[in-house]
Amino acid sequence: MTQEELNERAKKAVLTYNINESKKVAQDALDQKVDIVDLIQNGFTVGINQVGDLYEQKKLFLPHIMAAANAMNAGVDILTPHLGDKAKTADNLGKFVICTIEGDIHSIGKDIVAIMLKVAGFDVVNLGRDIPLKDIAKAAADNNAVAVGTSALMTSTMVNQKAFEEIMKKQGLKGKCLTNVGGAPVTQQWADEIGADVYSENAQDCAAKMVKAVKG
C-alpha cells in the first residue's frame, strides 16, 4: 500500500470516527515502514481539519469533534513511540493553561476552545471557571505552559484580563508564556490595549492562531 493510500485511510478513519481502523492504519504504516510523520500530517491531521471545518459550518458538533479526535489519538498513540526525533516535527505543541477569568462563571465557550486546542495538538490544562488571577499565573508557571488563555463573557469581568497581564509581567512570565484572550465582549482592540499576545474570536480561530503563534 502506498503512502498516499495509507494517508487516505487515516483521513477516512478520523472522518468516520473509526478507532479500530485508525489503529490498523497506524500498525500497517509501521509494518510497511512508510513515513509516519507524513501519515500524521497528511492523513490524520487532514481528517481532523476537515472535521473542524464541518464544525465551523455547523454541520458537525462537539461530540463529533471529540469522536474524531479520539479516533485520531488511537492511531497517533501507536505511532508516537516510533517517532523518535521526528516527534519534534509532529504536533506536540506543549501545555496550554485555560480558564474562565476570576469573577466569571461562564464556561461553555471556554470548554469548546479547550477541546479545539487539544485537537490541534496542545496538552490542555483546563482550570475551570472563576479562577483567581494568581492561581492562573501559578498554573502557567507550574506547568511551564507555552500559553495561557482566559475567557470572559461579561464586560464587567473582562477587566480582569488586564489585571492578569500585569500579574504575568510582575511574575516575569510575560514573554515566556503567550497570553490569549477571548469571550463575547473581547475584541482585538481590547487585546492590543491590555497587551495580550493573541486575541481569538472563536474556538477555531483560537486553535489556528495559537498553533501559528507557538510554531512561529
Added chain:
Amino acid sequence: MAAQEFYTRMGDGKRVTMTKEKIMADLQAGTADAADMGTIPALTADDLERLLDIICDRNRVVAVEPGNEVVLTYDIGQLDFTGDNGNSGNGVDMGRLEAALIHERALGADTFELAHSDYSIKPVKPVISMEMQTMEEIQQEIIAPFFYGAMPNMGLYYAPDGPYGNPADLMREFKIDESMQQSELAAEHLARDIEYVGNKIMAAGADGFDFDTMASAGDADFVGGLKGVEALRKANPLAYINTGMAGESVMGIHGGIEFHGKTVAGLFPHQQVKVCEEAGANVFGAVCNTNTSKSLAWNMARAVTFVKECVKQASIPVHCDLGMGVGGIPMFETPPIDAVTRASKAMVEIAKCDGV
C-alpha cells in the same frame, strides 16, 4: 468628523465614524454572512438601502413610522431594575409589584413577567408556593398580561450544580456516549420541572409563561425545554407561551438529540421557530448574536437577515430579542440608545417582526 462621515458603533459599543460607502460595504458583508451561514436569502438591494438610511440618520434616536408600532414584551422581570451592572440591570432596588407596575404604567410594556432572582426553572421549585402567592397578588393590580418568566438553564442540572454528569467533563475524558446519555436524562428532568413549575404558576393566575434563553446549554437543553412547553400546553390550552432563544444557532453539545424526529443541533431561527410551534408556543423570540469586532452595520444586516427569514417561515408571531449583544445591538452593559433604536426600527420595518 468629515462631513461625509456618520457616527456609528462597533459591536462592543465603541463610537466610530464611517463613510456611507463603508457602511454599505459592511451591510453587504453582514447579510452575506447570515445568508451563507443559514442558507437563507440575503437582504434585497431595497432592504440594504433602507438599512443604510436608518444607520445614517443624523438623529441620535430613531423610531418606527406612525402605524408601524409593535407589541413590547419584556423579559427578566424586575431584574432589569434590581440587578447590578454585572447582571444587565440598573442597581435600583424595588419590589416585584413595583417593578411590574412601572413597566406597565411608565415604560409602556404590553406584557410583563414575574421572575425569581435566579431566573431559572430549577431554583423556583422549592419556592413555588411563594411565587404563586406573589403572582396572585400582582394579578390583582396589573392590567397588562402578566406571565411567569424563567430560563430552562439546563446547566444547573449538571455537576457540580446538579445530579447529572457534566458533558464538558465527560467529553474531555472522551466519554462521548455517557455525555450524550447524561444530557438526555437532564433534558427529561428539566421537562418534568417545567411541567411542575409551569402548572403551579398557571394555577395561581398567570396569563402565560415566558421561556427565556432556550437552549443556553445546547441542544439537549432545547429539547428539554420543548418537551416542557409541550406538557404545559397540553395542560393549559389557553396559556400564552413565549419561547425565546439563547442564540442564533442551537449548540450541538449532544449532537444528535431530536424533538419529534428532528435533530435540533445547528438549527437557525427560521428552523427553531418551527419546532417551537410544534411544541405549542404562541410566540417565538428570535435571537441573533452580535460580533463585537464588527460594526453596527454588519451586525444589523446580519441580524435582520436571520429574523426576516424567520418571520417569513413562522406561523406564530415573532418577537425579536433586542438588547445587550443580540439583534445587532452592541455587547455593552448599557446598550447605546442610538444603536438600540436603529436595530429596533430595522427589525420592525425591514424584518417585519411582530413584537420586540
